[in-house]
Amino acid sequence: AQKVTQAQTEISVVEKEDVTLDCVYETRDTTYYLFWYKQPPSGELVFLIRRNSFDEQNEISGRYSWNFQKSTSSFNFTITASQVVDSAVYFCALSEAINQGAQKLVFGQGTRLTINP
Amino acid sequence: KAGVTQTPRYLIKTRGQQVTLSCSPISGHRSVSWYQQTPGQGLQFLFEYFSETQRNKGNFPGRFSGRQFSNSRSEMNVSTLELGDSALYLCASSLWARRQETQYFGPGTRLLVL
Numbered sequence: 518a519q520k521v522t523q524a525q526t527e528i529s530v531v532e533k534e535d536v537t538l539d540c541v542y543e544t545r546d547t548t549y550y551l552f553w554y555k556q557p558p559s560g561e562l563v564f565l566i567r568r569n570s571f572d573e574q575n576e577i578s579g580r581y582s583w584n585f586q587k588s589t590s591s592f593n594f595t596i597t598a599s600q601v602v603d604s605a606v607y608f609c610a611l612s613e614a615i616n617q618g619a620q621k622l623v624f625g626q627g628t629r630l631t632i633n634p
Numbered sequence: 635k636a637g638v639t640q641t642p643r644y645l646i647k648t649r650g651q652q653v654t655l656s657c658s659p660i661s662g663h664r665s666v667s668w669y670q671q672t673p674g675q676g677l678q679f680l681f682e683y684f685s686e687t688q689r690n691k692g693n694f695p696g697r698f699s700g701r702q703f704s705n706s707r708s709e710m711n712v713s714t715l716e717l718g719d720s721a722l723y724l725c726a727s728s729l730w731a732r733r734q735e736t737q738y739f740g741p742g743t744r745l746l747v748l
Contacts, residue, residue: 548733550733550734552736554739559741560722560724560741560742560744561741562724562726562739563739564739567736569734608677613733620665620682620733620735621667621679621682621690622667622669622677622679622726623679624676624677625676626676
């Protein structure tokens with residue numbers, strides 16, 4: 518079965534610090550897709566990034582960057598120069614194909630990130 | 635485009651009652667998935683609908699059911715509510731629910747069972 522582990526339950530840093538959220542996944546599939554979502558206090562899951570297993574290029578989007586390493590089955594997320602607005606729960610997820618081509622997401626337990634002013 | 639909408643946003647019920655939650659996907663999206671989020675179990679897949687057909691269901695009791703209408707809107711129903719059903723119920727939509735697609739989530743319905 519597929520599994521996603523986010524070992525860091527909570528992280529607290531001071532504003533402007535860099536912070537990395539870890540994600541380790543398990544899958545037997547050769548083709549798979551990984552996602553990061555942000556969940557602010559309002560509850561909605563906000564999509565951040567999707568990465569397929571064939572593309573190991575790191576991605577940078579503003580202050581956000583992602584490091585995907587198949588060799589260690591990790592897909593880590595770094596926020597540079599963190600801001601208070603980055604405070605949220607962050608989820609890493611793996612897309613699992615189920616019958617008839619349907620998709621479901623397998624989520625990690627989430628990392629609660631608190632940025633203190 | 636408008637995002638995924640869910641109604642109601644908040645709901646309080648008592649044990650034994652039933653509840654119906656509604657989800658309207660992004661325009662043009664044909665797949666709707668439901669997830670339950672609790673502090674203890676995290677985010678868990680409930681079921682997925684595509685073209686009015688339930689294609690798969692997660693490991694939940696039969697009290698949890700759903701349906702999808704021809705306009706892709708979806709409802710989920712929980713009968714004989716239990717305290718443990720208190721959770722945030724999230725709906726997500728995607729075009730075809732293929733593995734490589736992104737699922738976009740709504741704001742959720744917070745259900746409290748007393």
